[in-house]
Amino acid sequence: MTRTPLNRRLAEFGTTIFAEMSALATSTGSINLGQGFPDTDGPLEVREAAERALREGRGNQYPPGPGVPELRTAIADHQRARYGLDHDPDTEVLVTAGATEAIAASLLALVEPGDEVIALEPYYDSYAACVAMAGGTRVPVTLRPQRDPRGGGGRYVLDLDELRAAVTPRTRLILLNTPHNPTGTVLSRAELTAIAELAVERDLLVVSDEVYEHLVFDGAEHVPIASLPGMRERTVTIGSAGKTYSFTGWKVGWTTASPELTAAVRSAKQFLTYVSSGPFQYAIAEALRLPDAYYEGLRADLQAKRDLLGEGLAQAGFEVYRPQGTYFVTTDIRPLGSGDGFAFCRSLPERAGVVAIPNAVFYDHREAGAPFVRFAFCKRTDVLQEAVDRLKRLG
Known part of the structure; x- marks a missing residue:
């Protein structure tokens, strides 16, 4: 073959970070707070x-x-x-x-x-x-x-x-x-x-x-x-x-x-x-025709989970950016002595038994996102509490 198989427009895109980190969660038995999917079914x-x-x-x-x-x-x-x-x-x-x-x-x-x-x-x-x-x-x-x-x-x-x-x-x-x-x-x-x-x-x-x-x-x-x-x-x-x-x-x-x-x-x-x-x-x-009570309950549940995880991350030493929406929280890892989100996330499963996502994958300007890491809080409360307890090992 004189050309590589992949269309050159997609050459810069390899396997997504979500696949890599989810596989790492499975292989290490870590809590997966990387990929944004709930661990309970809907109504x-x-x-x-x-x-x-x-x-x-x-x-x-x-x-x-x-x-x-x-x-x-x-x-x-x-x-x-x-x-x-x-x-x-x-x-x-x-x-x-x-x-x-x-x-x-x-x-x-x-x-x-x-x-x-x-x-x-x-x-x-x-x-x-x-x-x-x-x-x-x-x-x-x-x-x-x-x-x-x-x-x-x-x-x-x-x-x-x-x-x-x-x-x-x-x-x-x-x-x-x-x-x-x-x-x-x-x-x-x-x-x-x-x-x-x-x-x-x-x-x-x-x-x-x-x-x-x-x-x-x-x-x-x-x-x-x-x-x-x-x-x-x-x-x-x-x-x-x-x-x-x-x-x-x-x-x-x-x-x-x-x-x-x-x-x-x-x-x-x-x-x-x-x-x-x-x-x-x-x-x-x-x-789509569920009553307003459903949406109010969803927001209240996720806000409580946001606060649980956010407070736990702060206690573990992260600088936490409090989200107004979504079910993700961004943190700055520099207070923990690291400025490399990729290295930090790849080592976190062994260090604390938790998986997160380095924000740099979401940037063209990789240096702007280098010290930031994303955690998902769309998980059961007991799972988030266990993750918080594990993250205390970083302190």
């Missing part, structure tokens, strides 16, 4: 809805390409009830194989070779790969840690001037993520308004990954950027059932957008999975 009534669909033969064969009508209607109703966004379920809603396919289909549809895509780093690792597959050029704008002068860590913030300076005549779209993985930042209404004004001024599209929309704490507000002036017709909003209902293995995601943008994304999506998750689509349609 019983939603599981029973999937069982009914299977027994009744709904979705066992190919579902409609855009998604089953029941789910598309439920998604449209959810966006209307929660955010005042009206979407036609027939022309403005598209069901995908999780948010990962929604991201891939959106970028493959909307980005051409040479287009620049702005992404807030640190960013979910599939963003970079999808931009590369589309032939685009990723342009990172870095969220920077801002320490709380009162102590106890702080939060990550967006420099709006840096974002504006990143826009060039070649910029096609902004790839947004709020609530933000891995930092836990929830962009404020004021920040999103400034981003929206920039997008309108420079005629940019926005692909907005909002899969953690219901996982916000301490009174933080999730604001879909599509709800802001001028953004309804230039935004593809991405949602997912996996994070909200703890069924990550079902891979049910979706996009909502104008008819023109939805048709574009559907054109790419039809050549990826075409369709997926038939019976589960009916179950998620029912999940």
